[in-house]
Amino acid sequence: MNRNRKLGFAALGLAAAFGIAACGESGAPQSSQGNQYNAAIGNTVRPSSTSGGTITFDNSSVPDSTDPGNTYYANQWNVIRLYGRTLVTYKSQPGAAGNQLTPDLATSMGQVSADGLTWTYHLKPGLKFEDGTAITSKDVKYAVERSYAKDVLPNGPGYYSLLLKDPNYPGPYKDKAPDKLGLTSVTTPNDTTIVFHLQKPFADFDYVAALPQTVPVPPAKDKGANYQLHPVSSGPYKFQSYQLDKQYTLVKNPQWKASTDPNRKQLANKIVFKLNVNADTIDNNLLHGFADVDVAGTGVQAAARAEILSTPRLKNNADNALSGFLWFTYINSKVKPLDNVHCRRAVEYAADKVAYQTAYGGPVAGGQIASTVLTPNIVGYKKFDLYEALSKPHGDLTKARQELQACGQPNGFSTTMAFRSDRPKEKATATAEQEALSRVGIKLTLQGYPSGKYFTNFAGVPNYVHQHDLGLAVGGWAPDWPDGYGMLYYVTAGPAIQAAGNTNIGELNNPQVNQMFEKAVATKNATDRNKIWSQIDHKVMEEAVILPGVYAKSLLYRSPDLTNVFVHNYYAMYNYSTLGKK
Amino acid sequence: MIAFIVRRLLVTVLLLVIVSMITFAIFFLVPRLAGQTSFELASQYVGRNPSPAAIRAVEQKLGFDQPLVVQYGRFVKGIVLGAHYNAGPDKTYCPPPCFGYSFRNQQPVWPMLMSNLPVTASLAVGAAILWLAGGITIGVISALRRGTLFDRFSMGIALAGVSLPIFFTGLIALQLFSYNWAIFPDLQYVGLTDNPIAWARNLILPWVTLAFLYAALYARLTRAGMLETMSEDYIRTARAKGLPERTVIVKHGLRAALTPIVTIFGIDLGLLLGGAVLTEFTFSLHGLGLFTILAIQNNDLPEILGVVMLTAFFVVIANLIVDVLYAFVDPRVRY
Numbered sequence A: 001m002n003r004n005r006k007l008g009f010a011a012l013g014l015a016a017a018f019g020i021a022a023c024g025e026s027g028a029p030q031s032s033q034g035n036q037y038n039a040a041i042g043n044t045v046r047p048s049s050t051s052g053g054t055i056t057f058d059n060s061s062v063p064d065s066t067d068p069g070n071t072y073y074a075n076q077w078n079v080i081r082l083y084g085r086t087l088v089t090y091k092s093q094p095g096a097a098g099n100q101l102t103p104d105l106a107t108s109m110g111q112v113s114a115d116g117l118t119w120t121y122h123l124k125p126g127l128k129f130e131d132g133t134a135i136t137s138k139d140v141k142y143a144v145e146r147s148y149a150k151d152v153l154p155n156g157p158g159y160y161s162l163l164l165k166d167p168n169y170p171g172p173y174k175d176k177a178p179d180k181l182g183l184t185s186v187t188t189p190n191d192t193t194i195v196f197h198l199q200k201p202f203a204d205f206d207y208v209a210a211l212p213q214t215v216p217v218p219p220a221k222d223k224g225a226n227y228q229l230h231p232v233s234s235g236p237y238k239f240q241s242y243q244l245d246k247q248y249t250l251v252k253n254p255q256w257k258a259s260t261d262p263n264r265k266q267l268a269n270k271i272v273f274k275l276n277v278n279a280d281t282i283d284n285n286l287l288h289g290f291a292d293v294d295v296a297g298t299g300v301q302a303a304a305r306a307e308i309l310s311t312p313r314l315k316n317n318a319d320n321a322l323s324g325f326l327w328f329t330y331i332n333s334k335v336k337p338l339d340n341v342h343c344r345r346a347v348e349y350a351a352d353k354v355a356y357q358t359a360y361g362g363p364v365a366g367g368q369i370a371s372t373v374l375t376p377n378i379v380g381y382k383k384f385d386l387y388e389a390l391s392k393p394h395g396d397l398t399k400a401r402q403e404l405q406a407c408g409q410p411n412g413f414s415t416t417m418a419f420r421s422d423r424p425k426e427k428a429t430a431t432a433e434q435e436a437l438s439r440v441g442i443k444l445t446l447q448g449y450p451s452g453k454y455f456t457n458f459a460g461v462p463n464y465v466h467q468h469d470l471g472l473a474v475g476g477w478a479p480d481w482p483d484g485y486g487m488l489y490y491v492t493a494g495p496a497i498q499a500a501g502n503t504n505i506g507e508l509n510n511p512q513v514n515q516m517f518e519k520a521v522a523t524k525n526a527t528d529r530n531k532i533w534s535q536i537d538h539k540v541m542e543e544a545v546i547l548p549g550v551y552a553k554s555l556l557y558r559s560p561d562l563t564n565v566f567v568h569n570y571y572a573m574y575n576y577s578t579l580g581k582k
Numbered sequence B: 001m002i003a004f005i006v007r008r009l010l011v012t013v014l015l016l017v018i019v020s021m022i023t024f025a026i027f028f029l030v031p032r033l034a035g036q037t038s039f040e041l042a043s044q045y046v047g048r049n050p051s052p053a054a055i056r057a058v059e060q061k062l063g064f065d066q067p068l069v070v071q072y073g074r075f076v077k078g079i080v081l082g083a084h085y086n087a088g089p090d091k092t093y094c095p096p097p098c099f100g101y102s103f104r105n106q107q108p109v110w111p112m113l114m115s116n117l118p119v120t121a122s123l124a125v126g127a128a129i130l131w132l133a134g135g136i137t138i139g140v141i142s143a144l145r146r147g148t149l150f151d152r153f154s155m156g157i158a159l160a161g162v163s164l165p166i167f168f169t170g171l172i173a174l175q176l177f178s179y180n181w182a183i184f185p186d187l188q189y190v191g192l193t194d195n196p197i198a199w200a201r202n203l204i205l206p207w208v209t210l211a212f213l214y215a216a217l218y219a220r221l222t223r224a225g226m227l228e229t230m231s232e233d234y235i236r237t238a239r240a241k242g243l244p245e246r247t248v249i250v251k252h253g254l255r256a257a258l259t260p261i262v263t264i265f266g267i268d269l270g271l272l273l274g275g276a277v278l279t280e281f282t283f284s285l286h287g288l289g290l291f292t293i294l295a296i297q298n299n300d301l302p303e304i305l306g307v308v309m310l311t312a313f314f315v316v317i318a319n320l321i322v323d324v325l326y327a328f329v330d331p332r333v334r335y
Helices: A012-018 A074-080 A137-146 A159-163 A205-209 A224-229 A279-287 A302-310 A341-350 A353-359 A397-406 A424-438 A451-458 A462-467 A484-492 A511-521 A526-543 B002-033 B038-043 B052-062 B068-081 B109-144 B149-163 B166-180 B196-230 B233-240 B245-273 B277-282 B288-297 B301-329
Strands: A030-032 A043-045 A054-058 A088-090 A101-103 A118-122 A186-190 A193-197 A237-243 A247-252 A270-274 A318-331 A367-369 A414-420 A443-449 A470-477 A546-557 B083-086 B091-094
Touching: A054 A279, A118 A205, A137 A186, A137 A193, A159 A205, A224 A237, A279 A302, A279 A546, A279 B166, A302 A546, A318 A341, A318 A367, A318 A424, A341 A397, A341 A424, A353 A367, A353 A424, A353 A546, A414 A424, A414 A451, A424 A443, A424 A470, A443 A451, A451 A462, A451 B038, A462 A470, A470 A484, A484 A511, A484 A526, A511 A526, A526 A546, B002 B068, B002 B301, B038 B052, B068 B083, B109 B149, B109 B196, B109 B245, B109 B277, B109 B288, B109 B301, B149 B196, B166 B196, B166 B277, B196 B245, B196 B277, B233 B245, B245 B301, B277 B288, B288 B301
Parallel strands: A030 A043, A054 A270, A414 A443, A414 A470
Antiparallel strands: A088 A101, A118 A193, A186 A193, A237 A247, A247 A270, A318 A470, A318 A546, A367 A546, B083 B091
C-alpha cells in the first residue's frame, strides 16, 4: 500500500517504553474528553453518539481511485470503510485492538479446511446495497474477479491472482461465462457462502479478505474504469456527487443497518472530501476550523508543526503517532565486499542513527530510532538491538572496525549509496551516513535517482545494482497488513526478488529465512505464527541486509469539533469510519 | 483584414501540430532514446509490486507496445475524429476533440480540461482587468509626476511586486485576510453562474495577488513608455497647437505608449489562460495550472499533452487578437 501504512500491535509495556501513548494504552479501549497531547493514541477522544453536521476532509492530492477494487493508498482504504464493507475488517477500536480482524460482511472469520487450502465465509443476513438490493456472495466474488483485470483496474494489490488457483483468469471483462463469474478458484454454493481455493496454504488469508477488493460490486452496476465515479455503497454512506480531482460528497445510506456493523457509525449528515488542497492551506484550515481532517494522515507540515508544538492550546489537540513506515537502508548482499556479512555488520555498527533520525525530521516529525525491521505496532514485533542502535545511537566504531577486520577490509572499502533524489530526507540521510561511515574508512559515493523509476529502472533492478556497485540504497516500507508477512516478505524473502521492480534490494535469499516464511504461512495458530515473524526479523538483522533508520512518526492535528476520534493502529491515522461532529 | 485572420488561423493549426509533435517526442520518444522500454514505462502506471503480467496488460491497454508513429497517429486521430476507449464492461466513445484518456484516472482529458478552464479564465481575466487598470494608471501618473514622492513610492512598490513570488504574497494574503482577520474565510471556487457574489468574493484575494505581480510590471513598462513618448516632438507639437493636456496625454501620449503593452498583454493573458500555476496552487483553485502540476507529478502524458496544446492554442490566439488590436491602437499599422 502506498504512503502511510499499517500499524500493529503495541501492548502496554511497549507503549510505555517507547513513549507512544500518554495514557490508556491498555488492552481495553478507553475514552477521554481529549484536550491532551497524544490523547487519541490508545483512547477514544470525545466519545459521542450525537448526529448531524458536516465533516470536511481536505486532501492535498487525489485518491488513486475511489473504486475499492482499484486503490493502494492507505488513507483511501480508511476512507472506503465509509461506503464499502469487506468480508472481514479491522476493529474500530483504539490501541492494539485496531490490529485485530473482525467479521464485517461475514458472520465469522474465515473457516479454513484441514489442508489449509480452502477458506469459507458466510455472509450476514439482511445486508443491502444502497439501492436496496440484497448483497450476495456473487457480488463479493465479482469484486474479487475485478482484481484480475489489471488492464482496466491497475492500482490495487494482486494477492488473489498470486494465492488462488486459476491464476490466469483474465478478469470479468474478458470472461466468457455469461454471468461473468468464471473464476473457478472462488465458488459460491449459495447466496450467503463464498469459498476461496488456494494454491497452497496461506494462514494470513483473513488479512487478504480484509482488502478493499472484497467490497461487493453488483455486476450489473459495474462500469469498469468509470465505477470510481459512483461505487455502489454497502456502508453507512453513499456517493452524492463527485467532481473528479475537485471534490466528492458522501451522504447517509439509509439501507445500512448499524445492527450488522459495530465498526462504523453514521453520525454526520454529510461528509465532504475536498481534493488538491494546498498542504499548508490544509493545516491552516484545520487550525482555524475550516476543515476537520487531513485525509492523508501523514501529519502537518513544518510551519504548522512548529506552531502546534509551541502553542499549548494547539498541542493539546495533537497526536504524535507512529505512521506505520519503517525508513531504512538496504545493504546489498551480492555487491562486493558487502557479500561478506562482516562488512555489512560494519555498516550497521558504524552508522549514526541519530543523524538518520535528524535527516527524517527528528523525534516528532521523523520518528524513533529503529533497531528492527518489524515496527513496534506490528503483530509479532519483539524488541532487540543487535547493533546497539538504541544503546549507542551515534554508532559503535570499535565494533565496526572489528567487523571490518573480520571481513578482510581493515581500512574500510568503497561503495555507492543510492537514494531518491527528489526526496530531501533521503538525500539528507545519504549525506549523513556518508559522513558517519567515513569514520571507519567506508567511503560512500552518493547517487540519486528519480523516485518514479527508483525501483523499476535502478535500485530495484539487481543487474543494474551489481553493475553500478550500489552497495547501499535508502528505502522504506509499510506493510499491507500488520503482521510479519506484510512487513518482511517483500523486503527480505528470496522468492520476492524480481528482475525489475524488486523491493528485496538487499537480495537476501537465505534458505533459513525462506523456510521460516513457508512455515509461517502454513501455521494456523496465530501465536505460533507470530513467534516465527520475530525469528525472521532476528535472522534478517543477523544477516545485516537492512540498516533500520526510524520507526516513522507524524504529528496529527485532532480537530476539536470532531467526536469519536482515535488513532487507528492499522491505518496509522485517525479512524474515519466512526467520526462524528460535535 | 479577413484574409490576414484566415492566414493566421491556418498558421495556428500548423503551429499546434508542431507543438503536439514536439511535446509527444519529449514524453514518448526521448525516454525510448534514453533506453527506457515500453514495459518500464508501463510499470509506472500499475500499483505496488505489480506482476509482470499486470504490467504487460497495462502496456497493451495504453498502447505503449506499438510503434511511436502509430501512437502519435492515434492521438491525432482522436483529436480529429474522436476515439473509443475500453472502460471494462463496454467501450466508451470520446467525441472530438479527444485528447485521449488520463493514465491516472482513465477519464477523458478534454472534459477535465474544460471543467478547469472556467476557474483559470475567471482568475486570469479578473486579475488582468485589475492589473491593466492599476498598472497603467500608476505608470502614467508616475511618468507625469516623475521624481515626486508618488513616483518613488509607487515604483518602490512596483519593484517589490515584481520581486516577490506569488507563493509568498499569496500565503501572506491568505494568512492575513483569510485566517487572521477572516475577511475572506474558507476560500473555494464557486461558479460565476452559481453565485456571482460568492464567485467574486472568493476570487478577490487571488485576483489581487496575481494582479500585484503583473501591475507592478505594467506600471514600470507604462512609466518607461510614457516618459519616452512624452518627450517626442509630436507631443510638443500637440501642446503647441493648444490641445488640452488631457487630450495630449491620453490620445497622443498613452495611445502610443500602449503598443508594446498590448503586445506583452497578449502573451501574458494567453499564458495565464493556460494555467496560473503558482496562484492556483497557492489558493487551491482547481484550474488548468493545478491540473498541470498534477499531470506532471503523475507523469500523466495525455494530460500533459492536452494542457500543453491548450496553452499553446491560447497563446497563439491571444497573439492573433493582439495583432488585430494593433490596427486600432496604432493606426500606422493599417497603412
